[in-house]
Amino acid sequence: MLSRTADNLFWIGRYVERAEMMARLLAVGGRIALLPGVHGYRNEWESLLQASGTAAGFPRKYGEPVQRNIESYLFFDRDNPSSVVSCLEAARENARIVRTALTTQVWDAINGAFQELRQLERTPRSELELARLTDWTMRQSALFRGAIDATQLRNDGYDFLNLGFHLERADNTARLMDVKYFVLLPKADYVGTGLDLYQWQTLLRAISAHRAFHWAYGGEITAAKVAHFLILNRSCPRSLIASVAGAAHHLDHVARAYGATTRAQDLVRAMLGELAELRVEDVFEEGMHEFLTRFIGAVGILSARIHDAYLSGEAR
Amino acid sequence: MRHSRNPAFRTPTPRRILDAGGRNRRDIGARVQDYFNEMFDGGAVRAPYAGLETWVREMPAELRQMKQAEAEALFRRIGITFAVYGEGGDPDRLIPFDMFPRVFTAGEWRRLERGIKQRARALNAFLVDVYGRGEIVRAGRIPAALVYQNEAYETAVAGFVPPRGVYSHIVGIDLVRTGRDEFFVLEDNCRTPSGVSYMLENREIMMRMFPEIFRENRIEPVEGYPELLRRTLASVAPEKCQGEPTVVILTPGHYNSAYYEHSFLADMMGVELVEGPDLFCEGGFVWMRTTRGPQKVDVIYRRIDDAFLDPLCFRPDSMLGVPGLMDCYRSGGVTIASAPGAGVADDKAVYTYVPEMIRFYLGEEPILQNVPTWQCAKPDELAHVLDNLADLVVKEVHGSGGYGMLVGPRATKDQIAAFAEKLREAPEHYIAQPTLSLSTCPTFVEEGIAPRHVDLRPYCLVGERIELVPGGLTRVALTEGSLVVNSSQGGGVKDTWVLAE
Numbered sequence: 001m002l003s004r005t006a007d008n009l010f011w012i013g014r015y016v017e018r019a020e021m022m023a024r025l026l027a028v029g030g031r032i033a034l035l036p037g038v039h040g041y042r043n044e045w046e047s048l049l050q051a052s053g054t055a056a057g058f059p060r061k062y063g064e065p066v067q068r069n070i071e072s073y074l075f076f077d078r079d080n081p082s083s084v085v086s087c088l089e090a091a092r093e094n095a096r097i098v099r100t101a102l103t104t105q106v107w108d109a110i111n112g113a114f115q116e117l118r119q120l121e122r123t124p125r126s127e128l129e130l131a132r133l134t135d136w137t138m139r140q141s142a143l144f145r146g147a148i149d150a151t152q153l154r155n156d157g158y159d160f161l162n163l164g165f166h167l168e169r170a171d172n173t174a175r176l177m178d179v180k181y182f183v184l185l186p187k188a189d190y191v192g193t194g195l196d197l198y199q200w201q202t203l204l205r206a207i208s209a210h211r212a213f214h215w216a217y218g219g220e221i222t223a224a225k226v227a228h229f230l231i232l233n234r235s236c237p238r239s240l241i242a243s244v245a246g247a248a249h250h251l252d253h254v255a256r257a258y259g260a261t262t263r264a265q266d267l268v269r270a271m272l273g274e275l276a277e278l279r280v281e282d283v284f285e286e287g288m289h290e291f292l293t294r295f296i297g298a299v300g301i302l303s304a305r306i307h308d309a310y311l312s313g314e315a316r
Numbered sequence: 317m318r319h320s321r322n323p324a325f326r327t328p329t330p331r332r333i334l335d336a337g338g339r340n341r342r343d344i345g346a347r348v349q350d351y352f353n354e355m356f357d358g359g360a361v362r363a364p365y366a367g368l369e370t371w372v373r374e375m376p377a378e379l380r381q382m383k384q385a386e387a388e389a390l391f392r393r394i395g396i397t398f399a400v401y402g403e404g405g406d407p408d409r410l411i412p413f414d415m416f417p418r419v420f421t422a423g424e425w426r427r428l429e430r431g432i433k434q435r436a437r438a439l440n441a442f443l444v445d446v447y448g449r450g451e452i453v454r455a456g457r458i459p460a461a462l463v464y465q466n467e468a469y470e471t472a473v474a475g476f477v478p479p480r481g482v483y484s485h486i487v488g489i490d491l492v493r494t495g496r497d498e499f500f501v502l503e504d505n506c507r508t509p510s511g512v513s514y515m516l517e518n519r520e521i522m523m524r525m526f527p528e529i530f531r532e533n534r535i536e537p538v539e540g541y542p543e544l545l546r547r548t549l550a551s552v553a554p555e556k557c558q559g560e561p562t563v564v565i566l567t568p569g570h571y572n573s574a575y576y577e578h579s580f581l582a583d584m585m586g587v588e589l590v591e592g593p594d595l596f597c598e599g600g601f602v603w604m605r606t607t608r609g610p611q612k613v614d615v616i617y618r619r620i621d622d623a624f625l626d627p628l629c630f631r632p633d634s635m636l637g638v639p640g641l642m643d644c645y646r647s648g649g650v651t652i653a654s655a656p657g658a659g660v661a662d663d664k665a666v667y668t669y670v671p672e673m674i675r676f677y678l679g680e681e682p683i684l685q686n687v688p689t690w691q692c693a694k695p696d697e698l699a700h701v702l703d704n705l706a707d708l709v710v711k712e713v714h715g716s717g718g719y720g721m722l723v724g725p726r727a728t729k730d731q732i733a734a735f736a737e738k739l740r741e742a743p744e745h746y747i748a749q750p751t752l753s754l755s756t757c758p759t760f761v762e763e764g765i766a767p768r769h770v771d772l773r774p775y776c777l778v779g780e781r782i783e784l785v786p787g788g789l790t791r792v793a794l795t796e797g798s799l800v801v802n803s804s805q806g807g808g809v810k811d812t813w814v815l816a817e
Contacts, residue, residue, distance in 0.1 A: 003605045004594050097570045100583035108393060115392065156607060258608050313594065313605030 001101075003313035006160040008098040010311060012091045012110070013164020016141050019087035021172040022074050023137035025052055028176075028206040030130045032199070033067060045070050051179030054082045067130075075133055076121065084137050085121070088113055103151040106144065113140040138208075156257055159250040163306060166250065170243035171299045174292045176203060177230055181288045200226050207238045227288070228280045240295060241275040247302070248272050254310070262309035267302050352495045352755040353767055354418065364419040364815055365758075367533040371526075372416070372758070372765065380415075380760065383525050387413050390521050412808035413518060415525070418757045418770055418790040422817040425536075428491070428499065428774070429784050431683035434674060436487040436776040439506055439661045441677035443483035447474050447657060452676050458669045463660060467714060470622060470657030472629055476646055478655045479552045480780060484662075485617075485653040486512075486545070487776040491684070493755040500687045500752060502771065504670065506662040507654050508619050511789040511809075512775050513577040516541060516584070518811040519787070534816040536786035541775070542584035545617075548779035553614045554648045556601075561614035563587045564604065566595070568620045568636045578619050592620075597640030602650045615651045616641075622656045664713045664747045665691055688750060692743035701748040702739065705732045708748045709799075710739065723799060725751050754799055757810065759792055769793045771801050772812065786814035 029048045045065040049055040054073075057080055062069040075084045092114040095102055102110075120128065120136070145165070152158045180203050200221050204210040209229070216235065217225045231240045248268045255261040283291050309315060355365040391410050420428070445451050446463050447470075453460045463469060488509025490502040519538055523530055546563060553561035567578040569591050582589035594604050595613065603610035618625065624634040629642035644650045660666065668689045671682040690697040690708075701708060710722040722735045739746055756767035774788030790810040791801035801807040 001607050002588055002590060002594055003607050004591065005588075006607045093570070096575075096579075099576075099579045100589060111393060160607075254607075310607040315605075315607060315609045 001156050001160075003311055003315065005098050005101050006157065007307075007311040008094040009101060009157050009160040010164040010306070012094045012098075013161045013166075014168040015087040015091035015094065015164075016110070016144055017165050017168035017172065018082060019084045019091070019137055020141040021168070021176075022052060022082060022084045022087065023134040024172075024206045025176070026071065026074055026130060027134040028202055029067070029070065030134070031202045031205065047179050048074075051175050052082060053175065054080050068125075071130060071133070084133075085117060088117055088137075088140070101157050103147070103153075105147040105151045109140070109144040109147040113144070116140075156254055159254045159257075160310070162250045163247055166243045166246035167299055167303055167306075169238060170240055170247070171296055173207065173230060173238050173240055173243065174296050174299070176206065177227075178289060178292045178296075181292075196223070197221055204229075209236060209238065212236065224280050224284070227283055231283060232275065232278060232280065241272070244268065244272050244275060251306075262305070264302060264305040264309050267298070267305055271298055271302065351753050351767070351769070352493060352498075354493070354755050354757045354770070355767075364421045364424075364813075367529065368417065368419070371529050371532075377764075383415060384760070386525060387415060387521055390524070391517070411514065412794055412806075413521070414759050414768075414792055414794070414808050414810045415522070416758050416760055416765065417522065417811045417813050418772075418792075419813045419815065421815050425786055425814045427683065429786075431499070432487075432489050432774055432776050432784055433782045434678065434680060434683055435489060435501065435504065435670060436484070436778050436782060438670065438673040438677050439487060439504060440482055440484055440778055442673045443506075443655070443658055443661050444477060444481045445677070446660060447476065447483075452673065455676065457672045457676050458666070462665055462669075466660050466663060466666070468622075468657070468659030468663055470660070472642060473646070473655065473657045479554055479651050482552055482653075482778050483655040483658040485548060485552065485778050487778060488773050489684075489776065491772045491774070492687075492752055493770075493772070494753050495755075499684055501667075501670070501684050502687060502752075503664060503667060504662045505773075506658045507621070509773065509775060510574045510577055510619075511773060511791075512541065513580040514809045515775070515787055515789045515812065517580070518789075518809055522811045533813070536814040536816050538785045538787040541785045542581060544777055544783050544785065545581070546585040546587065548777040548781075548783065549615045549617055549651075549653055551780035552651050552653065554651050556648055557614040562612060563615040563617065564590045564595075564613050566590055566592070566616050566618040566620060568624070572619075574619065592624075592634075592636045592638050595638040595641075597638060597644050600644055600647050600649045602638065602641065602644050613650060615653060617653045622659065625652070625656060664689075664711055665693065668747075687752060690748040692739060692746040692748060697748075698739070698743045701746075702736055705736060707751060709751055710735065710746050710748045713745050713747060721800075723751065726797075726799070751799070754793075754801075757790070757792065759794070759808075759810075761794075761796075766796070768796070769799050769801065770810065787812045 025048050029045055033045070045067060046055075048070065049058050049065060052074060058065065058070075058073055061077075061079065062073060073080055073083065077083045078086055078089075080086060081090075088110075092110050095107060095110045099107060116136075120133070148158070148161060152161070180199055200223065201210065204213050204221075204226065207230075213221070213226070213229055216229060216233065229236050229239065233239050234242050234245065236242060248265075248271075251265050251268050255265050286294075355362060355368070361369045388410060391413060442452065446453065450460075450463070452458055453463055484506035486509060488505035488511070490505070491499050492502050493499050515538060549563045550561045563585070564587055565578055565582045565585075567575060567589055569575065572578070579589055588604065590604055590613075595602055595616075596605070596610075597603070598610075602613045602616070604613050620636050623631045624636040626637045626639060626641040627634045628639045630637070641650070641652070642656070645652050645656070668686065668691060671686055674680055674682045690701050692698045692701055692710075701710065704724075705722070706724045706727075708722075708724045710724070712720045722731065724732065727735070754769040754771060757770045758765050759768040761768070770790050770792045772788050772790050774784060777783040790812040792808045792810055793799060793801045794806060794808045798806075
């Protein structure tokens with residue numbers, strides 16, 4: 001497979017997953033905004049901007065972080081490279097470039113989303129409830145993933161597409177947890193309060209894991225349980241360990257098909273090994289924020305190694 | 317007797333079809349009588365269109381609109397769009413698709429096929445000759461200056477004979493019809509004629525929307541084209557290539573207006589679609605960068621112009637090409653299709669001499685006629701052209717896409733005066749032809765069905781064998797009375813049928 005094609009596929013996966021993450025963040029924000037504020041004003045929206053990793057561009061264009069502006073910025077704004085519109089357009093453009101590497105159904109899913117997006121942009125904002133936007137985005141990415149799962153040939157292209165999904169997901173879950181732990185609730189006094197509980201619930205809802213959590217753990221929601229669920233529980237599809245295991249699976253598949261391993265496989269195995277040995281207490285000991293920062297850094301390095309080994313065209 | 321009806325459910329009757337023709341006749345005066353209508357001969361329906369007459373008569377207006385919308389949605393979903401150069405705007409514009417097919421009988425096609433293959437053979441013989449001994453020039457059958465001082469003449473490949481002596485592997489020959497048995501060649505496209513994806517997709521969409529007319533009419537399939545193209549390209553692999561040749565399509569990239577076509581063809585042929593930076597030269601061969609390391613490439617079907625192929629040989633600022641490609645090519649490491657330099661055979665001044673080429677190389681008489689052409693480079697012909705601008709079509713020798721041309725009968729006095737000025741300044745850049753009475757084919761328009769002018773581009777494949785799939789791209793000028801069919805000028809496309817015997 002052409003390195004450029006593999007690169008396009010990898011980024012399609014990342015962009016679609018990122019669009020979904022943005023929608024989930026908006027959904028979290030929408031729910032948190034329904035809670036009585038504790039900071040004098042609703043700075044939860046501010047923290048969402050932080051979590052999205054795109055906070056820098058916001059004040060210049062919009063000033064105050066009020067809901068409507070944040071919606072514009074995270075959903076519609078083309079100046080924000082991570083907005084839902086930007087991500088889906090980038091995914092569709094990448095898909096158009098590698099049209100031949102995708103099945104008709106997969107192309108339909110992403111191209112259909114792109115066409116519907118144009119309709120949404122023409123719809124008056126007053127008619128667009130936040131929930132409609134976020135539900136729409138999640139439905140589109142579900143359609144897209146479903147089409148991939150049902151129709152794509154299980155070749156190396158499939159692996160690169162999925163590597164994009166898994167790396168982005170690992171990164172996103174880590175960021176979501178970080179926003180909860182580091183930004184939303186900066187003061188230790190709040191830990192264990194009703195507010196703390198509500199925020200954890202909201203976070204679980206954002207990753208569509210609210211009920212799954214109860215099935216898996218039951219009883220009270222505690223920080224330790226949620227941390228275990230989102231970091232160390234392989235049965236949670238968005239946990240860090242599940243995402244890294246997914247990446248490892250697809251990298252192994254590529255290595256077997258090509259008959260050679262690279263530094264990317266070395267790193268993903270090391271990451272998986274660490275997570276497999278890890279206990280929740282270790283995370284709290286290191287500090288949640290510190291742990292997550294380190295993890296996000298490792299995902300970045302893994303992405304760079306995949307690029308060097310397969311996507312750059314420098315492979316020999 | 318007329319029944320009153322809900323206007324939304326009005327059915328077009330054959331009377332209406334004829335009315336549409338009649339109205340047109342009044343509108344553009346007596347000249348319309350000169351136009352050959354491919355469906356109607358006087359009031360009678362010509363045999364090849366007999367199967368369509370009932371189809372269109374029985375199609376209710378609202379079904380037609382629904383189908384038209386369905387076709388558009390299909391095109392959009394598949395991703396066939398067309399960007400018009402220099403226009404900005406929506407890069408996802410669709411080429412208008414007209415659902416009324418254009419039909420040829422088996423007999424008509426047989427003659428066209430022989431004529432097209434003859435022409436493709438002669439054009440390739442000419443190219444091998446002018447990059448070799450230049451017999452045709454020595455024999456005085458074509459002026460030396462026209463060949464050797466031609467902008468498209470590539471000195472970089474002089475003396476080189478590509479595999480199997482083929483320069484132009486895909487020859488697109490633009491034809492117009494002016495009467496029952498009258499066909500003229502408008503121009504030859506020896507470089508990289510585009511539009512074949514429309515030929516294939518138009519058929520797919522018609523078959524999907526109207527399966528019944530395909531059951532009732534026996535229509536030759538065109539779907540074999542991509543496989544034929546792949547075989548043609550594989551058959552011209554360089555001698556150094558051992559085993560199954562690796563064929564790729566080289567595209568300028570996804571911003572190119574024809575990108576859809578490049579990607580569609582690559583998909584249908586099962587070959588890689590590459591951009592310049594995906595390739596590199598090493599050890600006299602061309603390689604593509606893959607996730608498993610370099611893979612050798614044997615045949616490049618390029619969809620970029622000569623000038624951009626190799627920055628070391630042609631334009632040094634080209635980012636689209638592959639440095640060193642021409643060295644690999646000339647040393648037999650890779651085949652480039654069409655071969656660099658093929659353009660010298662298809663410029664509009666050389667075009668005049670194609671009948672000569674057919675006689676010179678093949679010893680045959682041309683089966684397809686050329687349109688009489690005045691070469692503005694010749695002073696006496698220029699004088700004639702200037703005197704008769706209002707009746708002529710004037711084209712740039714190197715132009716394409718319907719740009720920079722003057723259609724005399726449809727131009728204003730001021731436009732003609734301005735064009736005359738341009739002509740006097742650089743006469744060698746222009747040729748002139750009489751305004752042809754392009755045939756018309758019934759076409760769906762706002763008010764029902766009306767005749768619109770059409771042309772035809774079949775795609776002839778030249779490799780080990782010369783092949784032509786029974787069909788081509790019919791372009792239609794959707795504006796009433798317009799003779800310009802180019803998609804860049806608002807033309808549309810139709811499915812083209814060749815009936816089986």
